[in-house]
Amino acid sequence: MPFWTFFGLQKGNATTSWPKSDEPTGQEGMLGMPRFRPELCGSECNACASICPTQAITVEKSKSGEDRLRVDYGRCVVCQLCVEACPSEAAFRSSDWAFGTRERGDLVLGEHADVAAGRQHERVAPDGFRRSLHIRHVDAGSCNGCESELQALNNPFYNLHRLGIFFTPSPRFADLLLVTGPVTYAMHEPLRSAYAAMPGPRWVMAVGTCAVSGGIASGGYACGNGLEGVLPVEVYLPGCPPNPAAIMEALLMFLGRVPPRIRGGRFAD
Amino acid sequence: MNDVAAHPMPGLATLIEPEELPMVVTEVVRSGGRMQFAYAWYPDPGQLELRYIATGAAKEGHRVWRCLPTSGVPSVATISPLLGWYEREITDLFGITFSNHPEPQRLVLHEGARPIVPPFDPSYPTATPIRYEPADGGLPEIASEDVQRLPFGPIRADVVESVELIFLYLGEHILYFHPQLFFKHRGMEKRFEGRSLEAGTVLAERVSGVGSFCHALAFCQAVEQAAHCTVPVRARMLRSLLAELERLYNHLHYLGHLAHTTTLKVGEAEGKLLEERAKQINVKLTGSRFLRSLLVPGGLRRDLDLQDWLSADLESLRAETAVYVNMLENTNSHLDRLITTGVLPRDIAFDQGATGPIQRASGFDRDLRRDHPYAAYGDLPLVVPVKASGDAHARQQVRIAEIDNSIALIQRILLLLREGPIRTECIALPLSEGLGWVEGPRGSLFYAVHIARNGTLARVKIKSPSLSNWRVFPFTVHNSNMMDYAINEASFGLTVAGCDR
């Protein structure tokens, strides 16, 4: 009979101390969200927009008649096709994982001036929850990539518990409803009743491009456009799927423990 | 390794009359072959056609029949129960009914879903969600008031996929079990229609996240068959390598999850840590933890830089896994919960179409990689582990052996790899069609692809291994007990997204 306890002790600590230190995040080598330098766009070029499978990229004519690139990272599934199609270096690879935002508009690059300017109020972190948050997850029709990464959060490498963040079985004990998937017609009601069962104050987080906008599955006969028009969303985290470090960072951003990294579709370098 | 086409061209689909179907299917089953799936499509807006696909003996090609549902189509569900599910799917999505179907209820669409016309009908208005009022359906009537009914889900405890598990039980004893699936039905097959081949690959990668690579591979192979395109050797080698990396992290996850259900805490943590290590190898090598954004019809989108670290990292992962599985296999409290749990007898596995490690744990020596080679498998030595007992322990043992084989295969590929092109032009001919298949971590996966006149995708049909295994799973739950349920479910290693699509 093996001694599992001894085995465990012998293996030592496997957990990264990121984001407290700069220990590895586990994402070394990843290809992240594409980045853009619209000033390098050729005139009349539509290469990225026409290949993007989720219509995340559009090239619009501005009032003065110039082409204007608009990228909605809330629709991006990180397929890298635009980067490969771009004839100049206007679209290029990055290792930026998807960053969480509190405003949907912050995921859009190239919106008039800065979306943030038109904001009614700056959202504040939920008071009294900074150090402890309980999450109820609902799969509203994901491809299970998001679940695979959410499950990874509790593996010894990330060990989400160390940050005071826990998954809870019942919506009655939950502060945050974390939703994945484009919200299929059959998951609509179960999702709404899970939300209704939560005590206030309660918040909703859209995890993955499907939950943010419907992603690759949106439209059609069985899916909507993610949480749009279904539940009020407090945190948006696109990504296909967002990796465990991205999910951790977005949760900490929501709790006010790390600053947001994206504003008006631009990354804060 | 000689540079031959990876896919032998199939015989053209044989046209038969609907009345001949029972005879054809009986013949396949009697000769030890297997009906894989059936689907419908519209070659022309006004013309519907049915397709039936079977796998014959090893090294033979797959067989395809087509028929026009002009008169009534007889159900073949009593001969090949798995096809009964595909018939119900065709009824839900295309509106064709099958005569004498033993289970004529809804399947893919829920009871209470009211599309204006069937969703795949060309006149269905795009981007219109179907109307839906939840309604019950499909459960046997309960005559005794002692029998309890426990619906659990679709939102269940823990971070898991949505499915509703319905138990009819007495005390600890489960009399009848019904998994209500398809809450997650996204209509993915329909999303392929009219899309480019690139977009189709991106879609295929997102049908089942933990099967991203094998889904995209089956799709690409189907397109390549339609395009008569020969993928370069290096690309085929790398495809096999990546497919084994996918099997590796899936099987490691499986072991950790199984240990969770037998409450072996350290065993769970270790399994999931090894899975994480495997995913970190994936991202370091390909940029994606799920091995996405690499495949394209014709080869790979970019070459991989295979430095020495990969072989070394895999060797240390292998050594750690060996210690870990040895401990699992010697922990009585774990084994006691697995042995004789969820026994799937060989005949039921065959009749209901069990696939992958599930069928191999019930005594079937089948593996598409060896029997119908694709990518580079024809040139690789492959050991196919088979166990006879059909219980949860056999399912664990098969997966353990497959982990070892996967690592050996990857190391072998690393030795054999030579420089060379990784992509060739692949233009699918108008009105062509192709069939692609892959032995994924969960079993046999097929994509049937039809190309439209303008070169876009006209119809893409997915045969997912989890659908077959969900079909057979309840047979191991009826007449079992509540205590074993979670262990048994984990031992099947099912996904819901792949099944529901």
Ligand code: SF4
């Ligand atoms: S990476 Fe994102 S923006 Fe670029 S083509 Fe893919 S989905 Fe569109």
